[in-house]
Amino acid sequence: MSFIQSLEENIMVTVLGMGVVFAVLAVLSIVILLFKYIKWGSQPNKPSKEMGQGNKEGQYFADENILVEDTNVEKGEELIAVISAAIVAYGAEDFNLRIRSIKKVGQVRSMWAMAGRNDIINSRIWR
Amino acid sequence: MNSSMLQVLIDLWNQSGFAAISWKHIVMILVSLILIYLAVAKKYEPLLLLPISFGMLLANLPLTGLMQPPTYEIGKDGLPVLKNIGGLLYYLYQGDFLGIFPPLIFLGVGAMTDFGPLIANPLSIFIGAAAQLGVFITFNVASLFLGYTMKEAAAIGIIGGADGPTAIYLATKLAPHLLGPIAVAAYSYMALVPIIQPPIMRLMTTKEEREIVMEQLRPVSKTEKIIFPIVVTILVSLILPPAAPLIGMLMMGNLFRESGVVERLSKTAQNELNNIIVIFLGTSVGATASAENFLNPKTLGIIALGLVAFAVSTAGGIIIAKIMNWISGGKINPLIGSAGVSAVPMAARVSQVEAQKARPGNFVLMHAMGPNVAGVIGTAVAAGVFLSIFGH
Known part of the structure; x- marks a missing residue:
């Protein structure tokens, strides 16, 4: 078989191969897209009414499922102490840092939970 | 007595893997040891690399016959008779x-x-x-x-x-x-x-x-x-x-x-x-x-x-x-x-x-x-x- 013939055959296999892969997965994609338009018997768990009220008067989510109340000053002070201790433990003393204020970032996911997840991912990247 | 004992030892040596080992076997054993090292010390996909590398080691130890297929010979009645059962692997x-x-x-x-x-x-x-x-x-x-x-x-x-x-x-x-x-x-x-x-x-x-x-x-x-x-x-x-x-x-x-x-x-x-x-x-x-x-x-x-x-x-x-x-x-x-x-x-x-x-x-x-x-x-x-x- 000449090189040109081999080339033709290879191109045919490649076009056919990639074409079939895309076609099969496209069909699957369309079928899966239709899933969300069908009313299934059981619906995904939605947040309860209470949890859905999110950032109302000092309530916020530390994680999707955990409701943390921050209504009294004592708990606020505890949180400040914990954050300050964490920053000092991280080496703030070496850099002569001063903590002037602590503000809550307006996001649903807790930074602590995300940091924990990232730690797990990083630790497993070379498992 | 001594000469027969010596002969037994020589036969034992000749039947051992040491007598049959070639440089290719040695290279493959070294490759398998490197892969075992990577699996154990570096944790490179150890769940699969460890059995793969050990299988490689086993298959390259000469005369073990672990990958040998079964062999048959023709018996007196003309039907095949199992001669060697074949290796585990x-x-x-x-x-x-x-x-x-x-x-x-x-x-x-x-x-x-x-x-x-x-x-x-x-x-x-x-x-x-x-x-x-x-x-x-x-x-x-x-x-x-x-x-x-x-x-x-x-x-x-x-x-x-x-x-x-x-x-x-x-x-x-x-x-x-x-x-x-x-x-x-x-x-x-x-x-x-x-x-x-x-x-x-x-x-x-x-x-x-x-x-x-x-x-x-x-x-x-x-x-x-x-x-x-x-x-x-x-x-x-x-x-x-x-x-x-x-x-x-x-x-x-x-x-x-x-x-x-x-x-x-x-x-x-x-x-x-x-x-x-x-x-x-x-x-x-x-x-x-x-x-x-x-x-x-x-x-x-x-x-x-x-x-x-x-x-x-x-x-x-x-x-x-x-x-x-x-x-x-x-x-x-x-x-x-x-x-x-x-x-x-x-x-x-x-x-x-x-x-x-x-x-x-x-x-x-x-x-x-x-x-x-x-x-x-x-x-x-x-x-x-x-x-x-x-x-x-």
């Missing part, structure tokens, strides 16, 4: 040769996989399709320029799919003599995903693209998750019957998981059965890497081509993710494209780590899991295409 290898073990591994993979992210974002399936680009590019390079037959080239190209069981399955069907090097290359590169992919990802994306925060995925109902494996099995098996053993087992395992009514079966598929098959598959695949099969220029070619396949597949996934990002008006972080190669969940983790580096707090892991699991289906479909064309 020969029988374990029949599970690979007959295409039994890789689909059973897929059963466990299916039971361990959550296809929720893919169901939530079905368009991510196209990333899994584009990540098969390396498979076909490598197939062309190997067959056109490096002298491999088309069957061999197809078996080598599938390394780009980064799916060990599929690579083994296709190699046993199309190029069983290359099974050892292909399996070693596939699992080695899968272990090196965190090294191979990041430079390609950074090269092909801008900092702004890497910083894109993606919208949260929609919740997926239990019913959708149950219907999904059934629909995929029916559709893929009807369109591409040769892919049915892999896809069928993958989806059956997933149905065990999602149905919630056969927890015992799901756990068995994920743990005990999967572990048993991993031991048999790994050891017997390693045992095919005999000196004759392994120590030749083709092995070097497979190692090099495997890397090409992997890199091009990564690039293919990123390219289509960039296109999708462009079409969607900047809503898709192209870093999830590299997860289109299978290597579940390592490739998705690498996407997350890179996204995190570009923008601390960004969380694309679940978005990357969509293309990641789509890559498993895509690679199985690509293998099915090759089997349809070359499997007869």
Whole structure:
């Protein structure tokens, strides 16, 4: 078989191969897209009414499922102490840092939970 | 007395492996020891690399006959009589040769996989399709320029799919003599995903693209998750019957998981059965890497081509993710494209780590899991295409 013939055959296999892969997965994609338009018997768990009220008067989510109340000053002070201790433990003393204020970032996911997840991912990247 | 004792000792020596060992055996033993070191000390895919490397060690100890097939002689009545029963690893290898073990591994993979992210974002399936680009590019390079037959080239190209069981399955069907090097290359590169992919990802994306925060995925109902494996099995098996053993087992395992009514079966598929098959598959695949099969220029070619396949597949996934990002008006972080190669969940983790580096707090892991699991289906479909064309 000449090189040109081999080339033709290879191109045919490649076009056919990639074409079939895309076609099969496209069909699957369309079928899966239709899933969300069908009313299934059981619906995904939605947040309860209470949890859905999110950032109302000092309530916020530390994680999707955990409701943390921050209504009294004592708990606020505890949180400040914990954050300050964490920053000092991280080496703030070496850099002569001063903590002037602590503000809550307006996001649903807790930074602590995300940091924990990232730690797990990083630790497993070379498992 | 002394001379007969000496003769016994000489006979003993002559029957030992030391008398029969050649430099090729020694090289292969050293290769297997290096792989054992990588598995144990560096933790490179140890679950598979350790049995593979030990199987390689066993198969290259001379005179053990572990991979010897049974031999027969013609008896007085003219019928064959069993002369030698054959080696242990020969029988374990029949599970690979007959295409039994890789689909059973897929059963466990299916039971361990959550296809929720893919169901939530079905368009991510196209990333899994584009990540098969390396498979076909490598197939062309190997067959056109490096002298491999088309069957061999197809078996080598599938390394780009980064799916060990599929690579083994296709190699046993199309190029069983290359099974050892292909399996070693596939699992080695899968272990090196965190090294191979990041430079390609950074090269092909801008900092702004890497910083894109993606919208949260929609919740997926239990019913959708149950219907999904059934629909995929029916559709893929009807369109591409040769892919049915892999896809069928993958989806059956997933149905065990999602149905919630056969927890015992799901756990068995994920743990005990999967572990048993991993031991048999790994050891017997390693045992095919005999000196004759392994120590030749083709092995070097497979190692090099495997890397090409992997890199091009990564690039293919990123390219289509960039296109999708462009079409969607900047809503898709192209870093999830590299997860289109299978290597579940390592490739998705690498996407997350890179996204995190570009923008601390960004969380694309679940978005990357969509293309990641789509890559498993895509690679199985690509293998099915090759089997349809070359499997007869």
